[in-house]
Amino acid sequence: MNIICVCGMGIGTSILLKMSVDKAADELGLDAEVTTADIGTAKGAAQGADLILTSGELAEELGGVSTPVIVIDNFMDGDEIKKKLQEATS
Numbered sequence: 001m002n003i004i005c006v007c008g009m010g011i012g013t014s015i016l017l018k019m020s021v022d023k024a025a026d027e028l029g030l031d032a033e034v035t036t037a038d039i040g041t042a043k044g045a046a047q048g049a050d051l052i053l054t055s056g057e058l059a060e061e062l063g064g065v066s067t068p069v070i071v072i073d074n075f076m077d078g079d080e081i082k083k084k085l086q087e088a089t090s
Contacts, residue, residue: 001032001051001089002032002048002051003021003025003032003050004035004037004042004046005017005053005054006036006037006054006062009038013055014038017053017075018034018035022034023078024081024082028082028086039061042065046065046066050067050068051069051085051088052070053070053084055072056071070084
């Protein structure tokens with residue numbers, strides 16, 4: 001499973017989200033390749049991804065991509081991320 005973590009610039013918060021997603025995916029037993037991207041790159045990379053995780057503000061900018069976009073409210077909340085990953089993959 002390919003997951004893209006998106007923030008405005010592709011550094012900083014997307015890396016924090018990636019670390020949380022990696023941990024949650026491991027706990028769920030998901031075989032996931034998690035990458036980071038800025039908003040512009042994510043629009044193009046969405047075609048090769050299974051899920052996109054980002055903030056509510058940026059999710060609106062990703063409207064129109066065919067890949068499911070999951071809104072994460074707190075990038076450091078492992079329980080929230082785990083729950084949303086589980087819902088998205090079941």
